[in-house]
Amino acid sequence: METVQFNEKVPLQDVGNGVSRKLLAYSERLMPVEVHFEKGATGAVHQHEHQQATYVLEGVFEFTKNGIPIIVKKGDSLLFEENEPHGARCLEKGAVLDIFTPYRKDFV
Numbered sequence: 001m002e003t004v005q006f007n008e009k010v011p012l013q014d015v016g017n018g019v020s021r022k023l024l025a026y027s028e029r030l031m032p033v034e035v036h037f038e039k040g041a042t043g044a045v046h047q048h049e050h051q052q053a054t055y056v057l058e059g060v061f062e063f064t065k066n067g068i069p070i071i072v073k074k075g076d077s078l079l080f081e082e083n084e085p086h087g088a089r090c091l092e093k094g095a096v097l098d099i100f101t102p103y104r105k106d107f108v
Contacts, residue, residue, distance in 0.1 A: 010022040010023065017041055018037060018090070019035065019037055019038075020036045021033050021036070026108070029102050029103070031104055032097060032099045033097070033099075033100065034096075035097075035098055036094075037090035038090065038093055039092060040089075041090045042088065042089045043087050044087055045085055045087035046086070047083045048083070051080065051100070052099065053079050053098070053099045054098050054099075055077045056073060056074050056075060056076045056096050057074065057095040057097055058093075059095065060073045060090075060094065061073075062088070063087065063088045064086060064088075065085075066085055067085065
């Protein structure tokens with residue numbers, strides 16, 4: 001596996017409902033993913049076995065964490081523990097950087 005990828009060469013993958021993503025790089029223990037949202041797009045409430053750190057690159061979002069709404073904007077970050085229910089709704093077109101550990105096999 002290559003250890004360096006150049007972001008502009010990685011295509012966005014449409015995952016539906018106004019959400020697209022690009023896998024920036026990954027190893028068995030770590031995976032950064034850039035996720036783009038159109039205004040009004042949602043990431044359904046879900047949970048997974050991975051820890052997830054989310055950093056807002058641009059836009060405004062309403063995340064839910066264990067059912068509690070949290071408004072975040074550019075420069076804000078969140079941490080989700082393993083199997084913690086979470087989701088997002090995009091209030092202003094934007095993008096986030098999600099970092100997973102271990103990597104998301106279902107994304108590859």
